[in-house]
Structure formats: C-alpha cells, structure tokens
C-alpha cells in the first residue's frame with residue numbers, strides 16, 4: 001500500500017463502521033477492521049469520520065458576466081474546493097452566440113486543463129436553439145458529456161418550451177440527462193422592467209422580481225414536459241418549497257425527476273436583501289422565505305432532493321454594488337459546502353451522516369456518470385476526506401482560498417473541521433493548507449448508466 005488510514009469511522013450511504021482503509025496506485029485497495037499491510041504513509045484517523053470526497057456538480061469558475069468574470073478561475077476555485085473537502089467538480093461549457101457545444105467545450109477545456117487541482121468535467125450548456133445543436137447530442141454522450149443544461153430564464157440564454165421539448169426527446173433517445181434552470185423568464189423580465197422604470201432598484205427588488213411562484217411555475221411546467229415524454233429530468237438549484245412539491249409529486253408517481261438544492265437556499269432567506277449590503281446576496285434563483293427553507297430541509301432529509309451543490313459563482317465586493325438589475329449574479333460556497341452541510345445538517349440532526357454522503361458524493365457520481373467516484377469501495381478512486389467532529393470553527397473569508405473577498409456566511413459558527421482531503425491517493429489539503437499541485441486534476445469523461 002502507498003497510504004493507510006487507521007481507525008477512522010467510514011461512512012457510506014447505508015453504513016457507518018470503524019475500519020482501516022488502504023490505498024495504492026491512487027485507488028482504494030482494501031477496507032478491513034485491521035489491515036496488516038505496511039505503507040510509507042500512515043494516517044491516524046481515530047475519532048474522525050472518513051467520507052468519500054464531496055462532488056460539487058455545480059460550479060462557475062471564470063464565468064463571464066457583463067464586463068467582468070466570476071472571482072475564481074479553475075486554479076483558485078479548485079484549490080478552494082480541495083481545502084473544503086471537494087475532490088471533483090462539474091462546471092459548465094455553455095454555447096455562446098453562433099457557437100456549437102463542441103466549440104464551447106473545447107474553449108472551457110483550454111481554461112481548465114493544466115489549472116485544476118482536482119478532477120473535473122463539464123455539463124453541456126445549450127443556448128442555441130437549432131438543428132445543429134440537436135444533432136450534437138449523441139456525440140456529446142459518446143464524448144463523455146451525458147448531461148445538458150438549458151435555461152427557461154435570462155434573455156440571452158433561455159430557450160423556448162418547444163425547443164426544450166425537442167431536446168428532452170433527443171436526450172432521452174441518446175441517453176443524456178437534461179438539467180434545467182427553471183424560472184419563468186417572461187414574468188421576471190416584466191417585473192424587473194416595472195421595478196426599474198419605477199426607480200425601485202434596492203436589493204429586495206431582486207427577490208420581488210423572482211419570488212417563489214416564478215420558480216415553481218417553471219419547475220412544474222418543465223416537470224410536466226419531462227413526464228409527458230417519460231424523459232429523465234434534473235432540476236438545478238431548486239430554491240422554492242412549491243417547486244420541490246412539484247418534483248416530489250412526479251417522483252411519487254415514479255417519474256425519474258431529480259433535484260438539486262444549494263447550501264444558501266437551506267441556510268439563508270430573502271431577509272438578507274434588506275441588509276445595507278444586501279447586494280452581496282444577489283444570485284438567481286433569489287433567496288426565498290423561511291417556509292421554503294424549512295421545506296427544502298424536509299425534502300433533503302426524506303430523500304426528495306438528490307444532490308446538494310454550490311452554484312459557486314462569487315464576485316468581488318466592489319462588483320456587488322449598484323441597482324439590483326446590474327449587480328452580477330452569484331455567491332461563493334465551494335469551500336464551505338461540506339463544512340456547512342455537516343455542521344447545519346448532521347450536527348444539528350436535520351440529516352443523518354449517511355444522507356450527507358449520499359447527497360454530496362454518492363448521488364452526484366451516480367446521476368452524472370462519474371464511474372470511479374463517490375463511493376468508499378475497493379477499486380474506486382481514493383478520493384476521500386477526514387472530518388474531525390471534535391473541532392469547532394468559524395467561517396472567515398480572509399482565511400479561505402477563494403479569490404473572492406467576502407463570504408455569504410462570514411462569522412458562521414461550524415461544528416467539525418475538514419482535517420484532510422485526499423485526491424487519487426495524494427493528500428491535497430491538510431487543516432486548511434493546500435498541498436496539491438496546479439494541473440494535477442484530470443478531466444473526467446462521464447458515462448451515465450441507463
């Protein structure tokens with residue numbers, strides 16, 4: 001063995017047990033109550049949880065917005081991820097005007113390859129509603145991109161329902177999963193225009209132009225479309241309780257509708273927009289109400305929500321200012337995903353340790369076809385985290401590795417601490433210190449099982 005972790009408490013979606021875990025050649029080789037092998041590196045895990053590394057299936061590194069970019073590029077973003085216990089991420093390669101999806105992927109790979117410090121892939125972002133795009137879908141599946149993202153909002157990104165139906169049909173035929181950013185674009189634009197023309201541009205009008213019904217209407221509509229075609233569907237960053245009701249109802253009927261939510265929808269509400277610096281919390285879908293937050297936690301605990309991911313897309317403080325409709329959308333979170341979900345979820349007894357592993361590792365790998373990832377099993381990549389539940393801490397942006405200069409969770413108290421992050425058998429972070437290397441992340445072609 002190259003590395004052995006002794007006496008840690010291993011967590012899988014169904015079990016919790018104390019064991020030794022042995023690694024060689026970047027893979028998990030053995031799990032046993034006592035491994036007699038020797039190894040040059042022995043890590044004592046007594047008193048700690050050993051979890052599969054988190055897989056953040058929703059990041060936006062180096063995302064253009066107006067005349068700026070999100071604060072983290074693929075290097076700084078992946079360093080932040082690694083220090084927070086994330087061992088793989090899926091970002092987006094979104095078509096620009098006149099671009100094919102293949103061209104969008106090639107240009108995103110140029111930005112990520114040689115930079116990312118942990119393994120990564122891309123969802124194919126479809127914005128160009130034409131025959132050529134539809135014809136690309138089988139090739140995307142073949143080339144390892146079996147997940148698509150479409151938008152029902154944003155004037156420059158959204159597609160019509162008619163085109164979405166065609167994509168759902170083509171994706172079902174080709175074995176791809178369609179994921180949707182579901183908000184009613186027409187309503188948002190009408191409400192925004194009304195507020196902006198009336199001079200109502202304080203941050204709260206961001207929320208008032210994207211309230212819960214704007215999301216739940218679009219979620220319910222898209223779910224109906226997927227049901228009609230019996231096509232699988234993934235709802236990105238679900239924020240509203242009513243949206244979750246629509247997803248849960250379809251699931252109860254046996255339809256393969258899957259949902260993701262994000263830590264900020266579980267932990268923050270639209271009250272934040274009333275703060276003097278409320279612009280900092282402008283993101284879409286907007287933060288919702290206390291009742292939505294409570295509904296999302298219930299859905300997470302009972303299995304109606306499959307995945308928690310971050311939508312990590314922070315902008316610098318100096319950019320998060322001005323009238324609500326001009327503030328770049330997005331907040332950070334890749335470094336605090338696992339710490340927050342452990343502290344607020346497991347330590348506060350809202351979800352079990354098994355559920356934590358399920359929504360951060362096992363389901364992301366299964367749904368998006370990351371074959372070697374997401375499980376503690378011999379033969380899988382040795383991507384794991386040691387979490388020490390005995391250490392308390394506090395979130396401070398100044399101590400994080402993201403290039404962003406603020407955190408939506410500044411000062412937030414944490415139970416538990418990420419002690420160690422291991423990526424393909426190598427320690428890449430220890431107690432908040434990055435120990436990996438630029439470019440050590442590998443591109444992951446993906447394959448969804450039908």
Ligand SMILES: [Zn+2]
Pocket residue numbers: 058060311
């Ligand atoms: Zn996003």
